[in-house]
Amino acid sequence: MNRTELVNLIRRKRSFLCVGLDTDPEKLPAHLPKDANGVLAFNKAIIESTLPYTVSYKLNIAFYEAMGMDGWKALQETIKLIPKGEALIIADAKRGDIGNTASQYAKAFFDNLDCDAITVNPYMGRDSVEPFLSYKGKWTIALGLTSNIGAIDIELLDLANGRMVFEEAIESLAKLGTTDNLMFVVGATKADYFDKIRAIIPEHFLLVPGVGAQGGKLEDLKGVMTNDCGLLVNSSRQIIYADGSEGFAEKAAIQAEKLQQQMAKML
Amino acid sequence: MNRTELVNLIRRKRSFLCVGLDTDPEKLPAHLPKDANGVLAFNKAIIESTLPYTVSYKLNIAFYEAMGMDGWKALQETIKLIPKGEALIIADAKRGDIGNTASQYAKAFFDNLDCDAITVNPYMGRDSVEPFLSYKGKWTIALGLTSNIGAIDIELLDLANGRMVFEEAIESLAKLGTTDNLMFVVGATKADYFDKIRAIIPEHFLLVPGVGAQGGKLEDLKGVMTNDCGLLVNSSRQIIYADGSEGFAEKAAIQAEKLQQQMAKML
Numbered sequence: 018m019n020r021t022e023l024v025n026l027i028r029r030k031r032s033f034l035c036v037g038l039d040t041d042p043e044k045l046p047a048h049l050p051k052d053a054n055g056v057l058a059f060n061k062a063i064i065e066s067t068l069p070y071t072v073s074y075k076l077n078i079a080f081y082e083a084m085g086m087d088g089w090k091a092l093q094e095t096i097k098l099i100p101k102g103e104a105l106i107i108a109d110a111k112r113g114d115i116g117n118t119a120s121q122y123a124k125a126f127f128d129n130l131d132c133d134a135i136t137v138n139p140y141m142g143r144d145s146v147e148p149f150l151s152y153k154g155k156w157t158i159a160l161g162l163t164s165n166i167g168a169i170d171i172e173l174l175d176l177a178n179g180r181m182v183f184e185e186a187i188e189s190l191a192k193l194g195t196t197d198n199l200m201f202v203v204g205a206t207k208a209d210y211f212d213k214i215r216a217i218i219p220e221h222f223l224l225v226p227g228v229g230a231q232g233g234k235l236e237d238l239k240g241v242m243t244n245d246c247g248l249l250v251n252s253s254r255q256i257i258y259a260d261g262s263e264g265f266a267e268k269a270a271i272q273a274e275k276l277q278q279q280m281a282k283m284l
Numbered sequence: 285m286n287r288t289e290l291v292n293l294i295r296r297k298r299s300f301l302c303v304g305l306d307t308d309p310e311k312l313p314a315h316l317p318k319d320a321n322g323v324l325a326f327n328k329a330i331i332e333s334t335l336p337y338t339v340s341y342k343l344n345i346a347f348y349e350a351m352g353m354d355g356w357k358a359l360q361e362t363i364k365l366i367p368k369g370e371a372l373i374i375a376d377a378k379r380g381d382i383g384n385t386a387s388q389y390a391k392a393f394f395d396n397l398d399c400d401a402i403t404v405n406p407y408m409g410r411d412s413v414e415p416f417l418s419y420k421g422k423w424t425i426a427l428g429l430t431s432n433i434g435a436i437d438i439e440l441l442d443l444a445n446g447r448m449v450f451e452e453a454i455e456s457l458a459k460l461g462t463t464d465n466l467m468f469v470v471g472a473t474k475a476d477y478f479d480k481i482r483a484i485i486p487e488h489f490l491l492v493p494g495v496g497a498q499g500g501k502l503e504d505l506k507g508v509m510t511n512d513c514g515l516l517v518n519s520s521r522q523i524i525y526a527d528g529s530e531g532f533a534e535k536a537a538i539q540a541e542k543l544q545q546q547m548a549k550m551l
Binding site: 039041077079080082083084085086089093109111112113114115116117118119122124125129138139140141142143144145146160163164165166167168169170171172174175176177178182185186190 | 306308344346347349350351352353356357360376378379380381382383384385386388389391392396397405406407408409410411412413427430431432433434435436437438439441442443444445446449452453456
């Protein structure tokens with residue numbers, strides 16, 4: 018899915034929502050088995066009910082790997098349930114390794130699982146990111162400034178040149194890709210730094226977690242939008258675990274629609 | 285495997301070698317099928333032939349994920365082939381994500397796959413590493429200064445306090461763990477920085493890739509050894525792809541023994 022297609026999807030659905038499928042077997046509604054089959058049934062219902070309100074699904078790979086082979090199967094099957102072109106499929110894998118290893122991860126997530134996008138970790142620098150960027154029609158989503166407390170340990174350190182580590186990370190990565198194949202993860206809880214980020218990458222799409230449960234506010238994001246939106250806002254637990262009864266999927270849809278309605282006003 | 289057990293293994297085998305199982309189906313000897321079954325047969329022969337000379341196996345997870353479910357199965361089966369206590373089993377996964385996600389990765393690699401150690405990426409800071417450190421008897425191996433060209437993009441940036449990013453990363457992580465559950469990845473090609481690293485972490489074990497193919501020299505590592513060795517040196521391609529014939533495992537053993545002999549002199 019290229020940028021034009023993504024923007025068209027955003028305009029058609031009047032939404033820039035990304036639903037996070039961080040599906041934990043322990044948190045499934047009581048009527049579903051607490052295993053990979055339960056996860057798949059849950060994801061199927063969530064996808065069917067939320068598809069009108071979302072332009073993206075983000076699969077948190079850790080939750081699937083924690084179930085071993087069965088989890089990998091549930092991951093494969095979940096991806097097949099998402100109608101092609103109706104939502105950007107993001108593998109939230111945060112991979113990062115030297116070139117020949119990064120190529121293997123790209124193969125796993127782009128070729129075999131047919132995801133549209135993957136999140137990557139920039140710590141190891143250029144050769145750990147380039148193999149992902151070499152795929153046509155696929156997106157690489159690099160960590161910029163994350164929403165968690167640990168961001169202070171490395172990302173927010175002051176550099177000798179007066180900038181912070183995350184600024185330099187974003188700038189050096191931006192040189193490797195384009196606004197058509199590279200996005201950045203920026204936490205909604207880091208609103209104080211949005212201006213600095215947009216000064217470096219005025220046009221790149223941002224994938225923003227941290228709205229809702231983690232304390233970030235949707236309205237604070239108005240200032241980082243581009244003319245063609247330039248934003249995907251992720252919500253995971255707030256949507257998928259909105260309700261623990263057999264009516265979980267309807268309640269998830271209500272939560273997704275609520276966010277979509279707010280987003281429609283911002284577009 | 286705790287530090288005492290690892291050091292005893294090093295003394296018994298007179299080796300601090302780690303054999304990297306970066307097994308690529310495309311690079312298997314011609315008589316083996318180029319699939320997950322071939323990979324498993326290859327790994328079995330390599331493990332059997334190299335076990336006397338190595339104290340660790342490092343499984344590069346990307347190569348298994350690139351084969352999908354079959355790859356995950358080959359990964360599981362390979363781990364079962366390594367006799368418990370005869371080698372430290374490292375999942376070279378370089379994972380890094382917020383706390384609840386990191387916990388799922390820890391479950392995948394420590395609980396389910398029963399690896400002894402996992403490599404982690406420090407970019408997201410403390411809460412992305414702590415869930416791994418909470419496992420008793422397991423090792424967390426954090427990226428410090430890597431051997432690849434991209435290390436200049438973030439790891440080697442100068443900080444305002446006069447240090448470099450990798451130094452600060454190592455120091456902040458060292459506070460979270462101990463010399464009994466935390467190691468650091470330091471590339472053999474970065475010998476110029478060994479003194480700086482040992483000034484921060486004089487006693488931690490280092491996992492060192494980059495000897496051989498990437499240009500690092502084993503003898504340069506003498507200076508970073510601790511009284512109880514404090515070093516694991518990884519070799520992947522140089523050993524496992526030493527020969528492409530049906531005698532590949534014997535040739536791999538010869539390469540491993542050659543390194544072991546050099547290491548015995550350094551111990």
